[in-house]
Amino acid sequence: MIDELDRRILAILQVDASINNQDLAERVHASAPTCLRRVKRLREIGVIERQVTLLSPTALGPSLTAIVELSLDIQSAERLDAFEARVAGEAAVMQCYRVSPGPDFVLVVQVADMPAYHALVHRLFNAAANVRNVRAFFSVQRTKFETALPL
């Protein structure tokens, strides 16, 4: 399904989506049309989900990243799904992982400042009666941020 050439293509695209097709073709030692076909197929079968632009988190003014772990009162599928839906609607929530063991969710949130963080927590957690426990760490600096999956 995914051969060696596909992998080489993906490895490059993961790191640099702005590369043009013929440069890509050159780097993977294939012809441009072949390369294009592969990319198109990888997109169609869902291996390539989307291409995004990463912005510098500091360039747009100060911002605060927090890692938030939280546990719900009741871990039924309905409650977990409902909470997840709430969380997904918050623009400040960058990532949400349903985990085990430990807390039920780990969130990575990005807000402008401490008041904004507080407002988010209040809106999201205090309002939802079924949050039992919250534990948060504030990121002093983001050392590494890779979106590239190991191939």
Added chain:
Amino acid sequence: MIDELDRRILAILQVDASINNQDLAERVHASAPTCLRRVKRLREIGVIERQVTLLSPTALGPSLTAIVELSLDIQSAERLDAFEARVAGEAAVMQCYRVSPGPDFVLVVQVADMPAYHALVHRLFNAAANVRNVRAFFSVQRTKFETALPL
């Protein structure tokens, strides 16, 4: 420095980097050259860091995501930097945050399976004598993964 038009451009590019310049221009109600100039400038001043391709984490076969919190024995700047450098070299480590309070680092790691996870932990943590404490959660499912900063 960053005006309303820039913001509109960024909001779109964050979500879709594959959009072409004239479609982008149309959506932000600007001419194509203006749009192109803005994007170029945003890239130059570092607001736009890079464009990447996001792959489906499941499409390439099974994989395991873990959130790993760890504390070092000694929190001197040198030790922290040294650990950070080790971590940055591991392809399986997708994200690394230096946090406070709580543990010293929070990592998001992505590996093929449990043995691979174990090997990583052994390589990274056990080998480095200055890791005091490790706590890991395994992600059952990644609910949300946004790279877009709230504008």
Added chain:
DNA sequence: GCTGAAATCACACATTA
């Protein structure tokens, strides 16, 4: 994998507020 038509991009220049 190659070639050619169609679209797209990128840049210099004129223009306006």
Added chain:
DNA sequence: TAATGTGTGATTTCAGC
């Protein structure tokens, strides 16, 4: 004067062969 809009040449994409 600084940002916008117009036009043209060069690339790039993408179809058929």
